[in-house]
Amino acid sequence: MKGSAAMSKLCVRSFSLSLDGYGAGPGQNLDNPLGVGGKALHQWAFTTRTFQKMFGNEGGATGVDDDFAARGFDNIGAWIMGRNMFGPVRGAWPDDTWKGWWGDNPPYHTQVFVLTHHARPSITMEGGTVFHFITDDIHAALQRATEAAGGRDIRLGGGVDTVRQYLRAGLVDELHLAISPVLLGAGENLLAGIDMPKLGYKVAEYVPTPNAVHVVLTKS
Incomplete structure (x- = not known):
């Protein structure tokens, strides 16, 4: 990937973690899309102007x-x-009715590449969001996203497993974690078994607030 690839960074932004390292609680389903207790990880964001604006408030x-x-x-x-972030449906798509958690006008307003093992036609939503379903590997998804980004950055959303795959491959350029004052005890641990210093990551920013500790890691 040359040209715009040199300018585009792959970034994880506003990724909420518990104090004990979990990015989602156990038992993810339609009623608990972030797992049991997972919603508490994002309390720091819910009241912000940016979050409210995303939902038209x-x-x-x-x-x-x-x-x-x-x-x-x-x-x-x-x-x-990852597919888990797109929705709770597992296995082959039973039909085309599920179009994400976000209603007719999702907050992305770009092309979104969803990693899945099950093919599905692209979905064009209101506001410029287009969901593409990628059955190839993470490298193919990144190449497609880089082409679509046109020199701008690519944001890597969840879930935890998707971020771990890109971290292990050394493909994430910047990682912003919002560490919330919450203990989950179980769920999906983001960094367990990943040697971040060995992969070249270092702490570039560390900013505590009453609601979270914001840590930005960059790759050298």
């Missing part, structure tokens, strides 16, 4: 938490996400 808090949330959408030209 006025107001919301400003400040450091909102600054980090807003940075998450800055200069993003494409998204990659």
